[in-house]
Amino acid sequence: MVHGSGEWEDQTGCISIPIYQSATFKHKGLNQSTGYDYSRLQNPTREELEKTIAKLEGGKEGLAFSTGMAAIDCVARLLKPGEHIIISDDLYGGTYRLFEDVYKVYGIESTYVDTTDLEKITMELKDNTKAIYMETPSNPMMKVSDIGKISALAKEKGLITIVDNTFLTPYFQRPMDFGADIVVHSGTKFLGGHNDTLAGLLVASREDLIEKLRFTQVSIGATLSPFDSWLILRGIKTLxxxxxxxxxxxxxxxxxxxxxxxxxxxxxxxxxxxxxxxxxxxxxxxxxxxxxxxxxxxxxxxxxxxxxxxxxxxxxxxxxxxxxxxxxxxxxxxxxxxxxxxxxxxxxxxxxxxxxxxxxxxxxxxxxxxx
Missing domain, CATH: 3.90.1150.10 (Aspartate Aminotransferase, domain 1)
Structure with a gap:
């Protein structure tokens, strides 16, 4: 946690990664790129944060957003009109509002279930169910869902398992160790840790999901700024x-x-x-x-x-x-x-x-x- 991803190097020997406060990046010539073109697409400071959270959660890639709700919105866009998602019935009100007042209009069906009860989840499965989304511990009633059992059920049915890990962070809980496909964080909370910035983070364990999530991230554009990325990295050092x-x-x-x-x-x-x-x-x-x-x-x-x-x-x-x-x-x-x-x-x-x-x-x- 203290040293971040371990992949970042700089000839200056900086201990803290610089804040690359640049909207765009110079090209040396036609079809020549440093790997960075425009900060909405990628920025070195944000990239270090994304690599760090992926490493901490044990996933393949991380994605950083301007808020936690922007991260959840990106996950929601994996669903198509007519598809169905099962969601923890005890959850943050903003997540409920997103699925009920925004995505319901676009034909996304949501069923709210006590995800501590595997039988209840099974009973609510439909032919068009595509994902199970859970908070554990839940907000605010602190209900604990069995990530391993739910992930096993989801894999059996060909569903995506999404876990909001905001309350415990990868320091206390790593959902991917128990089969989760996507982990969600409001980085505003424990990861930042100082009530001074807004951020959202996703980690995915599957290449097909990463490709879709990354496309949505850069297309919608709710990416985390370089300075806020640096603040979350600094917070993680003392997590x-x-x-x-x-x-x-x-x-x-x-x-x-x-x-x-x-x-x-x-x-x-x-x-x-x-x-x-x-x-x-x-x-x-x-x-x-x-x-x-x-x-x-x-x-x-x-x-x-x-x-x-x-x-x-x-x-x-x-x-x-x-x-x-x-x-x-x-x-x-x-x-x-x-x-x-x-x-x-x-x-x-x-x-x-x-x-x-x-x-x-x-x-x-x-x-x-x-x-």
Whole structure:
């Protein structure tokens, strides 16, 4: 992680890859190219990031986009009108909005399924099903899907398996080791790690998929800028130490929340009683630092969000600063209320992204409003 792809060299001996802030590149003559023509097509800084994330995930190639949603949009364009995709029913609201409000218009069918249940997935398969898309752990209910079993089912049926690995990153989870074809990241989150840039990343394990994804990437043009590529590369250098500290903090905070009188239930895969605990032990090397929890009384929501000082009330997650979010009205507002309530994304749910601050300071900050 610290040294990136290991493929980049420069005669100057730079330790940090330069930011190639150039829109276009000089040709020496007709049919002569350095390999770089125009930065929408490729840029040396972005290329280093793409090689780095591919190496970390164990895939053939990576692709970097201007946002996480641009990366998911590129995946969605693998589907043709009349084709069908199965998607985790507990997922980021922006992903739901993309498939329901954008691609549904173009004839792409979507079915939302509890992907922790292989039987339910099997029951929803159709003749026109082409892919299975899952978040694991899911956002925000922290449900864990068995990547290996789902990938095996998909291969048997000739389907593409897509895994959103934003919450754990390749440091804690490598979906391709369990058969996934495409891995998705919002690089804005843990990979960047500092809440200072937007980015999306894809990694693919199959040449046929890479060719299609790359064509869409350069045709649509939502590619990551050189400077933002450099910021994500810089973030990846400290990914391991950040995630270890954030997870250590999260374990203490999750246990404290579990014993807090104002809290009704805590959703954290690191608890042995969590439904996905055994699967997590099999396919991950860590549980991450995202915790969701419900409070017993709705009035506590406003109190927490207004009174926290060290923890920041803001959308997003994965940065060094602890952030708390109200999914019901923020990240999942685009999902119909009936579905939100069924999934557990109620008006009493909060999602906490644990940062690297002193854990006692975080707990004290939360206790002021919860106790």
């Amino acid at each position: 391991a130490i950040r995630l270890e500290k954030q997870q250590e903090n999260a374990k203490h905070i999750a246990l404290w929340l579990k014993n807090c009188d104002a809290v009704e239930k805590v959703y954290y895969p690191g608890f042995k009683e969590h439904e996905g605990y055994e699967i997590s032990l099999k396919q991950t090397s860590g549980f991450g630092s995202i915790i969701s929890f419900t409070v017993k009384e709705k009035k506590a929501i406003g109190k927490v969000l207004e009174e926290v000082e060290i923890v920041t009330f803001a959308e997003s997650l994965g940065g060094v600063e602890s952030l708390i979010t109200y999914p019901y009205l923020q990240t999942h507002a685009s999902i119909p209320e009936e579905i939100r309530n069924r999934m557990g994304v109620t008006d009493k749910l909060l999602r906490l992204s644990v940062g690297i601050e002193n854990v006692n300071d975080i707990i004290y900050d939360l206790s002021k409003s919860l106790n």
